[in-house]
Amino acid sequence: MGRIFKQELSEEHLDRLFSDDEKCLEFLAESKWKEGFSCRKCGNANYCSGKTPFARRCTKCKTEESAAAGTIFHNCKFPLHKAFYIAYTVCRGKEDISTYEFARRLSIRQMTCWNFKAKIRHALDEMDSLSENERESILNILEK
Ligand SMILES: [Zn+2]
8 A cells, every 4th residue: 555655745745735736736747747758649758738737738649638647636526635635645544534534624525535535445456457557657646
């Protein structure tokens, strides 16, 4: 379970991540493309900015990739900073917080918390059975 959010992040950094969706996207983008950008479709390394914050758009084939694409935060139906809070807490495993408690702290539905928590647990459990690409995509964003 240790691989996600491997590094201890500073309190200050966490406060920012847990309150601001754009900071979360920035975090995802920096982690995902830390080795540089490579278009998923054509492999081109040149990009311009996309429509959503920190998304990148290939200059050759125009395919746009959001910062959250390919991560467990993709298609997240509730605010990203809340998802980050759950992911971080679950992955660090320091506190065992119930979905009921998450729901109370974050003012979101318990079912939403339950679903997302299950998704993280599943990602962590299945890490070994994922394809290399899938694993990379999870590790890239969460290892930082
Ligand atoms: Zn491309």
